[in-house]
Amino acid sequence: MLVVAGMLALLCAIAVLHPFLRRDPPGDAETDSDNAAGYAELESMLDSIQTLQLEHQIGNIPEDTFREHLQTYRLEAASLLRRIDESRVPDPEQDLERQVLLARLASNGVNGTWLVCAGCGEQLMGHGEACPVCGQSQSTTARRTEGARRVEEGEGGEDPLAGLRREAGTTPLDDSEE
Amino acid sequence: MADLGAMCVWIALALASYGAVGSVLGKMRGSSELVVSAQRASHLTVLALTVATLSLVTLFINRDFEVAYVAAHSDIAMEDYFTWVAFYAGNEGSLLYIAFVLSIMAAVAVWRAPAATQETLPYTNGVLMVVLTFFLAVIGFMANPFDKLPFIPLDGEGINPLLTHFGMFFHPPALMAGLIAASIPLAFVLGSLVGGKTSDQWLDAARVWGIISWALLACGLLLGSWWAYTILGWGGYWFWDPVENAALMPWLGLTAFIHSVMVQKRRGMFRMWNIVLINVAFGLALYGMFMNRGGSVPSVHSFGESTLGWIFLLFLAVGVIVPFAVFFWRYNKLKSDRDLDSMLSREAAFLINNLLLLAIAFVTLWGTVYPLLSQLFIGEEITLARPFYDQMNGPIFLALIFLMGVGPLLPWRQATWAAVRRSLLVPSIAAVAVIVVLMTVGIWKPYALAGFALAAMVTTGVLQDWARGAGSTAKARGENYAAAFVHLVWGNRPRYGGYIVHLAVVMVALGVVGTSFFNxxxxxxxxxxxxxxxxxxxxxxxxxxxxxxxxxxxxxxxxxxxxxxxxxxxxxxxxxxxxxxxxxxxxxxxxxxxxxxxxxxxxxxxxxxxxxxxxxxxxxxxWMWVAGPVMVAGTLIALWPQPARIPVRAPSLLTVPGPRPQTTGPGPA
The missing domain is CATH 2.60.98 (Tick-borne Encephalitis virus Glycoprotein; domain 1)
Structure with missing residues (x-):
């Protein structure tokens, strides 16, 4: 029996010492952990919205309260998504796509089609006080769309894609080419 | 075989100690190799303790009376199927069982830890291994079940007759597992706080393990009541015995926690309160083990003398002081950024529920320690008996059942009086109808009337919610009511699992009221x-x-x-x-x-x-005994994992011609 115990001890010692013999590249645990926490919070928020809908469905919540709470949850969820995006490791491809999208949306706003929020890209239907999704103030939005207008009409101002274009050595994108 | 068992205990002690120190040091020094190595050591405690446990079982089956523990808790006449009961009939075996269960739970908890806790997992593992090290050290140095006698007796002393009961196969293991499981949520909380993560990273893991601990304790308490009812021969099931109370108190603390943690999950509130609750529940669980294993007070559960009281008391002190010290260390960063929207909301109901549960726990603790305090301060041991507990806890239990009826009918954030009136109308009518019927048949006892009325109110509230939910689901999905009900429950498992547990509590309440007032x-x-x-x-x-x-x-x-x-x-x-x-x-x-x-x-x-x-x-x-399986079913439904939502990247808008469709504005999704 002591032999069995000795073999068990030896097995344990080998298993415990093994990690020191091979070196794996350490991962970025902190960022992963923070992102996971953000997604867990987002899951909770989605559950909350699901519960709210169920409560409304079975008649525990009147229509106006439902709408008010739903809107609050959506604002909180959008804010959370922004936080998650901000804490994420930068992805050049996503950034480029986002900037192109913002530029296009901003241009469309000047043409009178619709305005967009500069913070999150949400479509704005009127001149409210703030973006209904991320809460960005309307004045910021107006400045961004005005800036885009000046870029389009050649009045100066910073082109949202200028930095990336300089790096890539490309000319301004033309919507008609897509 | 005894030597193998003893060696495995020492191997497990070495592994657990290394796991505790290595996890913390590895994390602090940024050595991933040390962290992985320490985690492996922690997992290997399961292997070592499995062998130790099997060794003791084999010693019992062989009736190897050279081993003192086997000689003290079995004899030749003992039926083999009582081997499992004999295993934990004394302190030494119980402690080995606790260590074995803790090693398994710790390994599973670390293996299945949510991604949000990964960064601080080494600290969590460290805390768990500290607790395991304590138990293994006590086994190794003070209560070793593999110690041998200097001679081999012809027969053993035999198993305690009170333990030769079917309920004993489950009641003590469930209670001991429930008590030690309280260390898992605490480890996640402490790990996060020590690692500087003061947000809600620990929330999901602590909730799941809190519910597991709670369910094990609930099963243990119910099985213990059944055992007392069928074997102790006095016709009752609950004596307010100190050891019974010691298991009830952490259950109360965990009940408060698993309700309150939902508020943190849904609304981001009560973070500090939840940390306090889990600290309290862990402290009460340690107190339960001190009472049970330390042998500090006489009890129907005192199956053997114990000299371990002082070491468990010491561990209890450390187990209370350290978590609260860490809590106060991180206090300034823990405040939730939200407040109660309204007192007429589900979160407010949960808060009151918490206060009532803690009030019952405090009354029970006071009654349990009063003999010790009276002995200490006036030199005379005064025991508080059942009337004290009935008078103090009875009304609070009734208030809790009332909240159990009202709380689930309130929405989160804020309710309107009109909606509350609408939700409570049918349950209130049911409660009044029950009172009228009972008074008509000659039942006038106020507490009994209140108990039955509240039971009717809770049951009606749950059934009403199910009926409305099933109705709307049937309408939306075009299904019959049965299929719609199944979809409803399965799609909202935590909510409806909780409701099933509420029904089980109503069943227990029916049994308590029936036997207390009409036996x-x-x-x-x-x-x-x-x-x-x-x-x-x-x-x-x-x-x-x-x-x-x-x-x-x-x-x-x-x-x-x-x-x-x-x-x-x-x-x-x-x-x-x-x-x-x-x-x-x-x-x-x-x-x-x-x-x-x-x-x-x-x-x-x-x-x-x-x-x-x-x-x-x-x-x-x-109804009380039927409540057990119902409670287990409800807990399993509540804990059953929800299918994971897989994040999907939105399609590129650059490829979609024309303006975006209108998506803003409130409305059902």
Missing amino acids: IQRDVALAPGESVTVRDYEVRYLGTTEEFKGNRTEYLSRFEVHKNGEFAYLMEPGRHFYPSFNMASTRAAIHSTPVEDLYLVTSENMADGSVGVRILVNPLIW
């Missing part, structure tokens, strides 16, 4: 052929047979029961006398129905053939 008891001595009438039961004693079975003499008495003048059934209560213990264990005969139990237990067989017998009619107690 009938008669103690009589009957000669063969004599009978006694208790309410509408006539119980006739026929005679007793005596049979010698190895280590005991079994007396089996036969009674004929007539109901309303007609023969109904035979009942055969028994007494088993164990000469080596000079102790008799009773086997009550119980005829159980949902309406009431007829309970017969013999207390003494006299030389002239007559028998002392206690006859009880216990109304509604059947």
Whole structure:
């Protein structure tokens, strides 16, 4: 029996010492952990919205309260998504796509089609006080769309894609080419 | 085999100690190799303790009386199937069982830890291994089940007769597992706080393990009540015994926690409160182990002398001080950024529920420690008995049941009075109807009326919610009601699992109210052929047979029961006398129905053939035992994992021609 115990001890010692013999590249645990926490919070928020809908469905919540709470949850969820995006490791491809999208949306706003929020890209239907999704103030939005207008009409101002274009050595994108 | 077991305990102790130190040091120094190595050591404790556990089981099966623990808790006459019970019949085996269970739970908890806790997992593992190290050190140095006697006795002392009961296969293991499981949520909280993560990273893991610990304790408490009811021979199920109380208190703390943690999950509130609750629950669990394993107070559960009291008291002090010290260290960063929107909301109901649960826990703690305090301060041991607990805790329990009826009907954030009135209308009508019916049949006891009315209110509230939910789901999905109900429950498992547990609590409440206010008891001595009438039961004693079975003499008495003048059934209560213990264990005969139990237990067989017998009619107690499986089912439904939502990247808008469709504005998704 002591032999069995000795073999068990030896097995344990080998298993415990093994990690020191091979070196794996350490991962970025902190960022992963923070992102996971953000997604867990987002899951909770989605559950909350699901519960709210169920409560409304079975008649525990009147229509106006439902709408008010739903809107609050959506604002909180959008804010959370922004936080998650901000804490994420930068992805050049996503950034480029986002900037192109913002530029296009901003241009469309000047043409009178619709305005967009500069913070999150949400479509704005009127001149409210703030973006209904991320809460960005309307004045910021107006400045961004005005800036885009000046870029389009050649009045100066910073082109949202200028930095990336300089790096890539490309000319301004033309919507008609897509 | 004893040597192998002992060696495995020492190997496990070395692994757990290394796991504790290595995890923390590895994390602090940024050495991923050390962290992985320490985590492996922690997992390997499972292997070492499995071998140790199997060694002890084998020693019992072989009746190896050279091992002191085996000799003290078994004998040749013991049936083999009681080996498992004998395993934890004394302190040494119980501690090995606790360490074994903790090692498994710790390994599973670390292996299945949510991604959000990965960064601080080494600290969590460190905390778990510190707790395991404590138990293994106590086993190794102070209570080793593999210690040998200097001689080999011909036979053992035998298993305690009170433990030879079916309930003993589950009651002590469930309670001990439940108590030690409270260390897992604490480890996640402490790990996160020590690692500087002061947000909600620990939330999901702590919630799941809190519910597991709670469910194990609930099962253990119910099985213990059933064991007391069928074997202790006094006809009751709860004695407010210090050891019973010691298991009840952490259960109360965990009940508060698993409700309150939902508020943190849904609304991001009560973070500090939840940390306090889990610290309190862990402290109470350690207190439970101190009472149970330390042998500080006399109890029907004191199956053996213990000299371990001081070491458990020391660990209790450390287990309370350290978590609160860490909590105060991180206090400034823990405040939630949200406040209660309204007192008329589900989160407010949960808060009040928490306060009531803690009030019951405090009253119970006060009653439990009062004999010790009175001995300390006035030199006289004063025990607080059942009337104290009934008078203090009874009204609070009623208030809790009321909240259990109202709380689930309130929405999160804020409710309107109109919506509350609408939700409570039917349950209130049901409660009033029950009161009217009961008063009509002559029941006027206020507490009983309140208990039954509240039970009706909670049940109606749950059924109303199910009916409305199933109705709207059936309409939306075009299904029949049964299929819609299944979809409804399965799609909202935590909510409806919780409701099922609420129904189980109502069942327990029915049993408590029925037996507390309406039970009938008669103690009589009957000669063969004599009978006694208790309410509408006539119980006739026929005679007793005596049979010698190895280590005991079994007396089996036969009674004929007539109901309303007609023969109904035979009942055969028994007494088993164990000469080596000079102790008799009773086997009550119980005829159980949902309406009431007829309970017969013999207390003494006299030389002239007559028998002392206690006859009880216990109304509604059947519901209490049915509540156990219902509670387990509800807990499993609540804990069953939800399918993971897989994040999907939105399609590129650059490829979609034309303006975006309108998506803003409130409205159902």
